[in-house]
Amino acid sequence: MKKYTSLDALLEALPLKDGMRLSFHHHLRNGDGIINPILTKIDALGYKDIHLSPSAIFPSYTSIETLLKKEKVASITTNYLNGPVANYLALHGSETCLKMQTHGGRARAIIEGENSIDIAFIAAPTVDKTGAASGLYGPSACGSLGYAMEDVAHAKLKIFVTDHFVDAIENPQIHHQHIDYLLILDSIGDARGIVSGTTTITRDPIGVSIARRAAQLIEDLDIIKPGFSFQSGAGGVSLRVTDYIKAYMQRNAIKAKFFSGGITKYHVEMLEMGLVEKLYDVQCFDLEAIKSLKRNATHHAISAHDYANPNNPRRIIKDLDVVILGATEIDLDFNVNVTTDSFNTIIGGSGGHSDTASDAFVSIIVTPLLKARTSVIKTRVNTITTLGKHVDCLVTERGIAINPRRKDLIAQLKNSRLDIVSIDTLMQRATAYTGHPKETTHKGKKIGVVEDRDGTIIDTLHAKE
Amino acid sequence: MKTIVVGSLESSDCLITLQPNENTEINIESTVFAMYGEQIQKVLTDTLKAHNIENIHVLCQDKGALDYTIEARLITAIKRFKEAKDES
Structure with missing residues (x-):
């Protein structure tokens, strides 16, 4: 050295x-x-x-x-x-x-x-x-x-x-x-x-309503059982889902096997309450998570390879039962965009979105159906971040859609009292409020590509007009 | 004659500003103008007509409000505009 x-x-x-x-x-x-x-x-x-x-x-x-x-x-x-x-x-x-x-x-x-x-x-x-x-x-x-x-x-x-x-x-x-x-x-x-500092449980009534439905969906799918595993990220709605799941676990004396991904004080609290055996932490989102890594032997810092490398047979997310994720856009084939907005502005990227959606037994997208007169559901997303074949459920404040590929989940939910409809119907519900938007998809020159975790190019990125 | 301001610049809302004018004029600034500009114009024009308002300048600063929000904001603005006119 x-x-x-x-x-x-x-x-x-x-x-x-x-x-x-x-x-x-x-x-x-x-x-x-x-x-x-x-x-x-x-x-x-x-x-x-x-x-x-x-x-x-x-x-x-x-x-x-x-x-x-x-x-x-x-x-x-x-x-x-x-x-x-x-x-x-x-x-x-x-x-x-x-x-x-x-x-x-x-x-x-x-x-x-x-x-x-x-x-x-x-x-x-x-x-x-x-x-x-x-x-x-x-x-x-x-x-x-x-x-x-x-x-x-x-x-x-x-x-x-x-x-x-x-x-x-x-x-x-x-x-x-x-x-x-x-x-x-x-x-x-x-x-x-x-420390990003934005990791707080949402109090927005629409966010709370979405979270409640998502938690009920997970309950109806009978996923919250002893030894289950869960990833929620640090989004406000996701953390509200985590909070509902925590209450359910306490009521039913259920202990989870692990939570993975980005870790917050809410996850640490559940570890220290004995509600989960282990935290697999690839990224600390707040100071409490950093402190917990020092004092809790069951809070493990892991590498991206151990977390999500698709060619690592021992990757943590392979054993995930459920992951909660967001979406900027989702389309009728369940493709999700968290990379660009509808005007080709780059606003983020996959991070672990595609990784966890691909591996988790159930991937759930939580998002408002309407965001400032814009329907989150499009005929086709502007950019594919995560392929629709990996996305299982969409939960919004005005209804839930299940990917038709997941016949097992649909069968499991046949007695659910949740408002489950096709994604086409959900899109029609959105359009009933917003009116029909004028088509605006003029794509500029190509500026890059979106590569899925296995190296496949799944979409191209374009300049703003 | 004072300017009437109704609404907010919060997401999914709009801010309507009315001022007396020599003719009827509508200005729209919208985050969703490319998709809904024409529709917003129609809502504003129809609402003005329905309330028999002419010779007014309407500024609609829109943050993605739905049609009925825009209409409600404009109706409230029109009511206040008329009240202010009666007082003066």
Whole structure:
């Protein structure tokens, strides 16, 4: 391990070259403090044709926009992006530029050499003298480092960047043999941006009504049994579903086997109440989750590979009974879009959406049917993030639709008192309120692709008109 | 003659502003203009006609309100507009 305290000196020592592929993780989210200084310096050194593989791109990662404007970026491969970089690509992207992957697909592509990383810059909240690292301690603690683990294991060169250098870490998340270079900076992040802070249970009456129906659906499907497994993410409606399920578990003295994915204080609370055996945490969404990782032996930080790599037969999500997910658009074939809005603005991406929908026994989309005069159901989604064959149920405030492919679920629900109709009927209900929209789908030039977790290209991304 | 403002800029609502004018003029700013601009224009025109209102400037700042929301907001605005006119 070679140690540096100056970014300039480090970059001088690295075998930088045109056409290199650089990776970063997004665990510091909008508070990340390493991507901008590193890319700004690399830009100043004059390198070009750079391939970027950050696990996600947040609004604060403005140096990427600068590199794009100077035409120094050959490609961007990521799982989620929004903000200025997304807006720039939607206006000026080129056909080869953008590849949107899934969390599991990114792990697969890195491990299998499809996405061969030259240099991984790994923001590491604490590093010790041996070169071992942890996300649990230090001023920029972010908890799980799940999305960095494949970069750590497979990049040709691994640079750890920290602002908290200590003698020894008791239980490191990353062992010392992985590190090539260490860079110690004054700060690697802004704590206020690291925790997303938006993970609260919805109180919006429409959201509550959707959540109640989704919880009832799960109950009617008889999924909440001892040893079941569940993933909800951190959306307000999903967390309300989790809250209803918690009440049901308490009433019926049921203990779950595991909750997976992004972990919040609500999941931690259920772990500490003895309602669930284990948390498999690929990403901490709030401070309570980070604290829990330190104090609860049954709260496990896991890698994206262990979480969702489709070619890992032991991946956690393979055993998921039910996952609750959102949608920006869904179509009559149940294809879901969480990547773009109806005007080709890039607003996010799969993250683990497609991964978990594909693997879970039941995938449930919770969303308002109407959002500001726009029906969430379209004849065809603008961009396919998750293929309809993996999406089982749609729960809205004005009715529930079950994918006709899931005859087993439909049979199970035949005595349900829930308002279950075809997705066509749900769409007609929406149109009765909104009126018929004028067709507006003018697609600009191609700016990228959506890659499913197994590497299949399932859709193309287009520029805004 | 004062300006009448009714509604809000919350999602799924609209803000209607009425002002006396030499003729009838309608301006629409909408988040869903591409899909529903013509329909919003029709609702506003029909509602003005139904209440025999002319020589007015209508500004509709729409955040995806449904037709009956737009109509209700405009009717309330018209009532207040008439009251203000009677007082003056």
